[in-house]
Amino acid sequence: MSLSTHNVPKLKDPSLLKEAAFINGQFITSPSFTTFTVTDPATNTPIATIPDLTAAETRTAITAAHTALQTFRHTLPRERARLLRAWYDQIIANADDLATLITLENGKPTADARGEVAYAASFLEWFSEEAPRLYGDTIPSSVRGNRVVTIRQPVGVCALITPWNFPAAMITRKIGPAIAAGCTVVAKAPAETPLTSLALAELAVRAGMPKGVVNIVTASANTAAVGEELCVNPVVKKLSFTGSTPVGKLLMKQCAGTLKKLSFELGGNAPFIVFDDANVDAAVAGAIGCKFRSSGQTCVCANRIYVQDAIHDEFVAKLVEKVRAFKVGSGFDGENTHGPLIHDRAVGKAREHVDDAVEKGAEAVVGGGVSQLGPNFFEPTVLKGLTGDMRIASEETFGPVAGVFRFKTEKEVVELANDTEVGLAGYFFSSDIGRIWRVAEALEVGMVGVNTGIISDTAAPFGGIKESGFGREGSKYGIDEYTVIKSITFGGVGNLQG
Numbered sequence: 001m002s003l004s005t006h007n008v009p010k011l012k013d014p015s016l017l018k019e020a021a022f023i024n025g026q027f028i029t030s031p032s033f034t035t036f037t038v039t040d041p042a043t044n045t046p047i048a049t050i051p052d053l054t055a056a057e058t059r060t061a062i063t064a065a066h067t068a069l070q071t072f073r074h075t076l077p078r079e080r081a082r083l084l085r086a087w088y089d090q091i092i093a094n095a096d097d098l099a100t101l102i103t104l105e106n107g108k109p110t111a112d113a114r115g116e117v118a119y120a121a122s123f124l125e126w127f128s129e130e131a132p133r134l135y136g137d138t139i140p141s142s143v144r145g146n147r148v149v150t151i152r153q154p155v156g157v158c159a160l161i162t163p164w165n166f167p168a169a170m171i172t173r174k175i176g177p178a179i180a181a182g183c184t185v186v187a188k189a190p191a192e193t194p195l196t197s198l199a200l201a202e203l204a205v206r207a208g209m210p211k212g213v214v215n216i217v218t219a220s221a222n223t224a225a226v227g228e229e230l231c232v233n234p235v236v237k238k239l240s241f242t243g244s245t246p247v248g249k250l251l252m253k254q255c256a257g258t259l260k261k262l263s264f265e266l267g268g269n270a271p272f273i274v275f276d277d278a279n280v281d282a283a284v285a286g287a288i289g290c291k292f293r294s295s296g297q298t299c300v301c302a303n304r305i306y307v308q309d310a311i312h313d314e315f316v317a318k319l320v321e322k323v324r325a326f327k328v329g330s331g332f333d334g335e336n337t338h339g340p341l342i343h344d345r346a347v348g349k350a351r352e353h354v355d356d357a358v359e360k361g362a363e364a365v366v367g368g369g370v371s372q373l374g375p376n377f378f379e380p381t382v383l384k385g386l387t388g389d390m391r392i393a394s395e396e397t398f399g400p401v402a403g404v405f406r407f408k409t410e411k412e413v414v415e416l417a418n419d420t421e422v423g424l425a426g427y428f429f430s431s432d433i434g435r436i437w438r439v440a441e442a443l444e445v446g447m448v449g450v451n452t453g454i455i456s457d458t459a460a461p462f463g464g465i466k467e468s469g470f471g472r473e474g475s476k477y478g479i480d481e482y483t484v485i486k487s488i489t490f491g492g493v494g495n496l497q498g
């Protein structure tokens with residue numbers, strides 16, 4: 001293994017690479033700004049210098065969004081639909097360059113990055129279709145002579161904070177419904193992957209986005225100050241956050257003073273259960289997709305794999321065979337199935353989880369250590385012999401480590417699966433229709449995959465329960481997060497006259 005094939009392709013349109021923030025329709029930069037460096041996770045090479053904005057500059061972005069809202073909230077839903085569709089078209093037309101930027105700053109293989117671009121664009125397409133269908137209700141009143149209707153209005157200026165693991169899709173999953181509802185936004189780009197957000201902003205301009213409707217603030221050392229401004233500023237009426245549970249809790253506290261509407265898509269610890277009536281090959285394929293997608297760095301990745309006694313050894317042998325066939329290296333080399341992790345802290349966490357499990361009696365059947373490719377690469381790993389006292393049982397690894405637990409009964413495994421503070425996704429494989437209903441209903445999660453390891457779909461509501469947060473993204477529900485319901489009561493209607 002070597003990184004000799006790490007050849008970064010040139011962008012077809014170099015003007016998509018922006019080293020700036022985006023406020024009120026302008027890409028802004030200034031010699032007076034402090035800056036931070038974005039690095040390529042495959043090599044740790046610097047790739048861009050980006051403004052580290054302050055709370056004051058964040059206020060400027062909020063003011064721009066507030067000014068834009070006064071007009072934008074009155075646009076016709078059909079006009080907003082066309083705007084989102086035009087932005088979607090721009091993204092599809094520039095998919096290769098966006099995929100290059102994603103691989104460059106996130107590390108995922110280009111094929112996965114292309115998949116992410118399509119996924120990201122799909123949220124704009126979906127919400128372009130939802131915008132004209134923002135219906136209210138007519139409600140039979142309980143007061144004689146009254147009539148009640150509801151209308152749905154934009155919540156106002158929205159603050160959006162997203163992580164680095166899907167540099168395009170996490171942001172469009174929030175901006176799409178916000179725009180569809182008639183809101184304006186200030187999005188804080190992740191420090192690790194701001195370039196994709198800024199390229200999306202450039203494509204929004206080309207699609208005709210009015211100034212101030214979409215603003216992108218960038219920060220690294222100043223993240224906490226920028227985040228606090230977004231939370232405490234009374235002009236901001238909504239915060240939608242995707243990221244870790246501890247940061248979600250902090251932001252919720254900071255938003256309490258202004259009682260913002262909130263959506264939180266937080267951390268997971270997904271159980272992946274294989275019953276002995278399952279098709280083992282399908283379960284192995286599901287586990288590969290679910291556990292190792294983005295090298296284990298998705299919030300819905302399997303974190304605990306439970307396999308029933310009778311098929312345990314067959315499942316592990318087949319899983320190991322597939323993992324041995326992975327090719328790890330540069331995301332730009334089309335041969336490679338898996339790239340680097342985002343940074344050495346992510347590698348450190350994977351290593352700690354493996355070391356902890358091995359010390360407590362687990363066996364690393366394949367992988368288990370930092371790769372020779374460089375400090376941000378971790379070997380795809382399968383551990384067997386996992387037990388409940390190991391860190392993997394209770395903490396999200398967010399890396400390419402598949403830990404396999406053995407179990408005996410349905411009741412036992414559902415109790416184990418639910419024995420966690422978080423509840424984002426859960427998966428199981430079974431061919432028994434009764435069991436499928438029982439277990440799907442019993443799992444304490446917001447999303448269940450039955451006989452599949454991939455549940456991400458624009459049409460399906462995405463979100464968690466317990467400490468994985470609340471609110472739903474994508475789907476017909478996603479726009480609700482950005483609207484408020486107003487009821488209008490008409491009095492004195494009375495009876496027919498004459």
Ligand SMILES: NC(=O)c1ccc[n+]([C@@H]2O[C@H](COP(=O)([O-])OP(=O)(O)OC[C@H]3O[C@@H](n4cnc5c(N)ncnc54)[C@H](O)[C@@H]3O)[C@@H](O)[C@H]2O)c1
Nearest residue numbers: 162163190191223224227242243244247265266267268299
């Ligand atoms: N549920 C979901 O949809 C979902 C999706 C992706 C990731 N995640 C979770 O995110 C975590 C991994 O991402 P991460 O390590 O980047 O999470 P993180 O919480 O550290 O960061 C997420 C975002 O929050 C920002 N941030 C960090 N501290 C902040 C502060 N004090 N104020 C304001 N913003 C702040 C970061 O800059 C980034 O933009 C995992 O736990 C994963 O499960 C959840």
Ligand SMILES: O=CCCC(=O)O
Nearest residue numbers: 165297298299300456
């Ligand atoms: O990492 C979280 C989001 C992943 C997805 O939408 O599939």
